[in-house]
Amino acid sequence: MRIEEEKRSRRFKNKNFEVQIYHDFWMDNALENFYRILTRVQEEIESLEIELTHEKLSFSFENFEMFKEALISEIQHKYKNMIVMDRDKKTGAKKEVKKDFILLQEGKKEGGIVRLKEKIYNWNELPKILEFAFKENKKREKRCIMCGRAHKKNFELKQAVYPLVTKTKSLSGVRTVKSLPEYHKNLCPLCYLLGALEWTDEATIYRTVRDDNMTYLFLPVFESLEELNIFKESTLYSGILNRSGRYTNLLVRPNSDEFENTPGEYTTLLAFYEKFIQNASENACQEWAVLHIPLGKVKNVKLETIRVSEGILSVINELIQNSQLPYQMLKGIFFNVKTEKGYQADWNFTNELREGLAKAFLFDNFREFSKLLLPRKGGFVSLSSEARAVFEELIYLWRWRRLGIPKEKLDVIRSVGNIVAKLSLENPSLLYKLDKTRNLEEFWSVLREISRKMAGLEKEELREIKPTAIDELVVLVKENENIWKELRDLLVVYSSMYLAVKKLKQGGGSQ
Numbered sequence: 001m002r003i004e005e006e007k008r009s010r011r012f013k014n015k016n017f018e019v020q021i022y023h024d025f026w027m028d029n030a031l032e033n034f035y036r037i038l039t040r041v042q043e044e045i046e047s048l049e050i051e052l053t054h055e056k057l058s059f060s061f062e063n064f065e066m067f068k069e070a071l072i073s074e075i076q077h078k079y080k081n082m083i084v085m086d087r088d089k090k091t092g093a094k095k096e097v098k099k100d101f102i103l104l105q106e107g108k109k110e111g112g113i114v115r116l117k118e119k120i121y122n123w124n125e126l127p128k129i130l131e132f133a134f135k136e137n138k139k140r141e142k143r144c145i146m147c148g149r150a151h152k153k154n155f156e157l158k159q160a161v162y163p164l165v166t167k168t169k170s171l172s173g174v175r176t177v178k179s180l181p182e183y184h185k186n187l188c189p190l191c192y193l194l195g196a197l198e199w200t201d202e203a204t205i206y207r208t209v210r211d212d213n214m215t216y217l218f219l220p221v222f223e224s225l226e227e228l229n230i231f232k233e234s235t236l237y238s239g240i241l242n243r244s245g246r247y248t249n250l251l252v253r254p255n256s257d258e259f260e261n262t263p264g265e266y267t268t269l270l271a272f273y274e275k276f277i278q279n280a281s282e283n284a285c286q287e288w289a290v291l292h293i294p295l296g297k298v299k300n301v302k303l304e305t306i307r308v309s310e311g312i313l314s315v316i317n318e319l320i321q322n323s324q325l326p327y328q329m330l331k332g333i334f335f336n337v338k339t340e341k342g343y344q345a346d347w348n349f350t351n352e353l354r355e356g357l358a359k360a361f362l363f364d365n366f367r368e369f370s371k372l373l374l375p376r377k378g379g380f381v382s383l384s385s386e387a388r389a390v391f392e393e394l395i396y397l398w399r400w401r402r403l404g405i406p407k408e409k410l411d412v413i414r415s416v417g418n419i420v421a422k423l424s425l426e427n428p429s430l431l432y433k434l435d436k437t438r439n440l441e442e443f444w445s446v447l448r449e450i451s452r453k454m455a456g457l458e459k460e461e462l463r464e465i466k467p468t469a470i471d472e473l474v475v476l477v478k479e480n481e482n483i484w485k486e487l488r489d490l491l492v493v494y495s496s497m498y499l500a501v502k503k504l505k506q507g508g509g510s511q
Contacts, residue, residue: 014049014060015134019147019190021055021225025289025303026162027146027191029219030198031057032228037074037197044070054224068130072123078200079121083114084246099246100208101215101293102199103159103301118160120196132189144188146195151188161187161195163291163301203232207268208247208295215293216265218272220285221305231285238280240272254279263351265290266358269306271327273313277320284313308362315397324390326361330354332387336500337379343504346379353381366399370489373496374435375428382500391497399490403483405476412476413487415469416450417494422465423453424499425506431499435492440477440484447474 022028035052038059042048045066051058061067082104086097095112098104107115119125132153139152146157159165205218222228235241239254250272252258260275262268269288276284286309292302319326335349353372360369373381383391400410424431430450437443451470454462473491477484 014047014062015064016060017058017134017190019057019194022146023223025219025221026164026198027195028222028225028228029201029204029232030194032225032232033198033201033203034194035225035229036203036233037071037078040074040077041067041070044073052225052229054226057225064135067134068127071130072126075120075126075197075200076123078197078202081200081202081243082116084244086246088112097246099206100295101206101217101291103163103293103299104196104199105160118196120193129189129193133193134190142186142188144191145184145186146191147188149188149190151190153189154185155187155189155192156185157187159299159301160199161192163293164303166300202241202243202249203236205241205268205272206249207262207265209264210247210295212264213295215291215295216268217291217293218269219289219291221287221289222285231283234280235276238276240275240279250275264355265292265304266362267327267330267355269308270316270330270358270362273308273316274320274325274327277317278325282317286310286313306362309364311402312362312364312398315394318397319390319393322393324393326390326394327358329387329390329394330358332384332390333357334382334384335379336382336504337377343379343382349377349379361394361398366486366489370492370496371435373493374431375496375499380500380503381496382504383497388497395490395493399486403480403486405480409476410490412469412472413490414494415466416473417491418498419454419465419467419469420450420491420495421498421502422457422461423450424495425502427453431492431495434488434495437488440481443477443484443488 019031022031032052035050035057038048038050038057042050045061045063047062048067049060082099082102083096084099085094087093088095093112095109096114098106098114098116104121105117107117109115116122120129132151142151142154143149144151155161157165204220206215208215220228220231222231240251241249242251242257242259243249245259248259248262248268250260250262250268252260254275260268260271262271269290273284286307288306288308290304290306292304294300316326331354333350333354334345335353336343337346337349356372357369360366360372375381396407396410400407420431420434430446430453433449434443434446437446447470454465454467454470457465473487477487480487
């Protein structure tokens with residue numbers, strides 16, 4: 001009883017703070033980031049009490065000075081998450097570099113040390129900001145644009161605090177007050193602190209692609225602060241992120257020193273899912289806010305919201321359970337062009353292709369996925385033998401199984417795909433005609449053309465295919481006319497895959 005009484009007495013004396021969920025991608029991640037900062041501070045101050053629920057963060061402390069000093073120390077530690085070490089191009093000496101996507105203005109370096117202009121990262125100014133945020137002040141006359149709390153000291157809402165704010169002072173993206181310039185400076189000290197600290201968050205994912213002149217910053221979106229924290233803690237504990245990378249923090253293997261060189265936004269997300277499910281949990285985040293942050297001085301930041309369906313995550317889960325990795329599969333897909341040495345990969349087109357396939361898969365767009373595999377621009381898509389094995393399982397889990405047709409019937413599609421590929425070596429337009437069929441009548445017309453051309457093959461060529469598969473396909477489509485387009489797209493996929501194998505054999509080159 002005495003212990004309970006002491007706790008109640010302590011709570012009464014404590015300074016209590018409560019911050020409700022913002023229902024905003026940036027500020028909710030900022031609030032969760034601050035919760036993890038407080039848990040580190042708690043290791044130094046036992047009297048600090050913290051509670052994170054679905055809807056709010058609550059914390060209280062007895063001694064403000066002790067709390068302030070410990071919080072400053074932790075912020076100084078987190079500050080390092082925004083900085084990487086690099087070599088000076090002229091002298092070769094090591095120096096600090098601010099990560100490319102950090103929207104904080106930089107002052108003049110001193111001895112190769114980064115100096116940020118933002119007040120929160122000026123160690124002389126930070127104590128004052130913490131006093132404004134956490135010390136009581138009876139004269140609270142203004143309402144915060146972000147949280148609605150009464151406060152005295154105003155701070156400016158700018159990109160350093162909320163990345164979607166523009167120089168025109170429109171609050172692009174702030175849900176609370178739309179676009180009211182007169183409220184532009186009505187930001188309370190606590191929201192300023194939280195928003196500016198979010199740049200130090202080591203649990204978000206970033207990828208800078210210099211060829212795109214862009215950084216993609218991924219922030220998980222949850223309706224619950226508690227669930228958001230569980231996901232981000234799981235990500236950190238899995239060891240798949242390392243804050244020391246300049247262009248990405250996603251590792252090839254957990255706790256390694258090799259960073260994943262993904263071609264773009266969607267390959268990065270697919271690679272993250274693969275590593276998270278492998279090393280952390282099957283319960284991955286479905287919704288993401290992705291900031292597109294340009295490199296250079298002009299920072300017109302754009303927001304993309306991505307929602308990955310449970311069905312797609314289930315396919316990724318099942319593939320990984322079978323030791324088949326979807327992102328590793330993409331690494332075995334190439335766009336080949338004819339050279340003097342035979343067919344070789346064109347890396348620009350290959351990266352575009354991998355990025356497009358990742359996007360089509362994550363967005364559950366099989367039509368687009370199938371079209372990307374068609375030969376084009378004087379080249380064609382091929383898969384390594386390792387990638388082909390994963391690819392076949394992906395197609396089965398993602399598309400065929402949901403059709404409810406027996407698995408063995410997929411062999412009909414494969415066999416006809418092989419026929420189309422054989423004929424397309426001499427008749428390149430045949431595969432395009434198949435892809436462009438808009439209705440069943442056009443589909444039957446292309447099948448008749450395939451049958452006519454097949455009749456002209458030599459006996460030796462007929463041994464390479466299964467002619468009766470055409471009749472089996474006709475029966476399959478007639479039994480499933482409502483999904484004929486799905487069957488067409490599957491046929492395009494297998495025709496393209498087998499065509500690549502035949503072209504590589506014919507023209508030299510291999511994967």
